[in-house]
Amino acid sequence: MSAGSLLEARRHELEHCAYCPKLCRFNCPVSEATGREGLTPWGKMSVAFLAEQGTRPPDPALGVAAFGCTGCGRCQSFCRDHNDVAGSLVAARGVALQAGVAPEGVSALLRRFRRDGSPVGEIVPALESLDGELSTPSNVEAFFPGCVGLVREPYDVRVTQAVGRALGNPLPFAPGVELCCGYPLYAAGDREGFIAQAKRVATRLAGLGRIVVGDPGCAHTLKQLYPEVGVPLRAEVVPLAVRLAEGLATAPARPPLPERVTYHDPCHLARSLGCTEEPRAILRRAVRELREPAHSGAETVCAGAGGAMAWSMPSESALMARARAAELAEAGPLVVTACPTAKRSLARGGAKVRDLAAVLADWLGISA
């Protein structure tokens, strides 16, 4: 399917927003953080609608509208008709990319992916330095941390495997762990590249029965986006937070850490995958006090780096990170989250933030 026909297939969604009295307008983190009317869901969808109608040729305004979205899904959850804004704007990205009107950072992201096989650098050297356990052919369950964790947050990945071992249920790396799931290509509007990467990853994961996925963005991709582009996985896809919470059943009785923490729900984990209770179950055992920010659970607010925004619109991404970090700080000084991308974005926004598995490891007295 061409980029133009993919956008045409979204006509109903685009039109629906274009003629809507903007009922979700105060729920988009991009327009809220930037104060730009053009970046409300209505504003972005209206520009994409005009492009779909052929009323105006693709121009840089389409690039900004299509890429000014983190894919957080917040507008959809506040929309009476549950309109799929994020998916429609991804379709518009294909048109913007093809017409050469995508923001400059998108080309940089695609160049980086072609060079290193991921948006964060080469994965194989990072894996070698981690020296983690590898899956054997008999493993029915294996761990797919995601490239951001492997390359940028290796301690959190190492400590996750240490927790698995300590609780008697190891988490060996999945075959194919050296590949990025391809979400950055999807978010950049490169649908063909994404489908090719999905096929590569699916071939490597084919023998598994259960894949435990560290990065919620990767879990969303494997579980929901792969089938959407015709590459379904046979294996069950389980977010790491769910697997860690299962491990609580065999965890020893220990006093909680003397910490007061605020939990940040990653968007894909809470909204796309419906996982809100499991991280809290872990934290209620592991720390003295669990606090909630003003927006949490399915109403969580994006940390700013989703949907390739850190590449396509870095200033706006930074504004969102600062806004979310400030909101979290009102609830307490230490934030815990279950997504390496959110962790890094919130840290850039000024938050003191830790990974859920690392906190669990501290409580269990494990170091890695």
Ligand code: SF4
């Ligand atoms: S997502 Fe729903 S509420 Fe928001 S502008 Fe579109 S149709 Fe209106």
Ligand code: SF4
């Ligand atoms: S998906 Fe999130 S970032 Fe995108 S338009 Fe909706 S609320 Fe805004």
